[in-house]
Amino acid sequence: MRCPRCASSADKVIDSRVSKDGSTIRRRRECLDCGHRYSTTEQILRECLYVTKRDGRREDFDKAKIIYSLRRACQKRPVDAEQINILVEDMIDALEAEHGMEIPSNAIGEKVMENLKSIDPIAYIRFASVYKDFKNLDEFLDEISDLNTPKIL
Numbered sequence: 001m002r003c004p005r006c007a008s009s010a011d012k013v014i015d016s017r018v019s020k021d022g023s024t025i026r027r028r029r030e031c032l033d034c035g036h037r038y039s040t041t042e043q044i045l046r047e048c049l050y051v052t053k054r055d056g057r058r059e060d061f062d063k064a065k066i067i068y069s070l071r072r073a074c075q076k077r078p079v080d081a082e083q084i085n086i087l088v089e090d091m092i093d094a095l096e097a098e099h100g101m102e103i104p105s106n107a108i109g110e111k112v113m114e115n116l117k118s119i120d121p122i123a124y125i126r127f128a129s130v131y132k133d134f135k136n137l138d139e140f141l142d143e144i145s146d147l148n149t150p151k152i153l
Helices: 063-073 081-099 105-119 121-131 137-148
Strands: 011-018 024-031 037-043 050-052 058-060 102-104
Touching (some): 063 081, 063 105, 081 102, 102 105, 105 121
Antiparallel strands (some): 050 058
């Protein structure tokens, strides 16, 4: 690591903490040259995941897009950032196990809705209204009524 203040590569780790879901490590570091303290995070790199779009295009999987859309759906809702991060990590693991290295975009959207439904129904409706592209109020009300209808197993 290079110090953000003096660009020296001489540092020492003062403290390390693992996130709740175990997917990242936060390290507190101190530069040995200038004494500046800074934090770094370490996470597992996923090997070349791709998203297959509805029109057949392929693009690199971008976890940040999912986190952004979830934060928008959960805005002003009692859902914290750690819940979102855990949801995304679990979802990526499940999608990778099910689809391998090429994940269909519709599978991502469906998995997000499935997990979001159990966390916060309002955030689920917000996400679903964008993802499903409701054309009128009836489609919106149908989705809400489906949410209120208990599923019998």
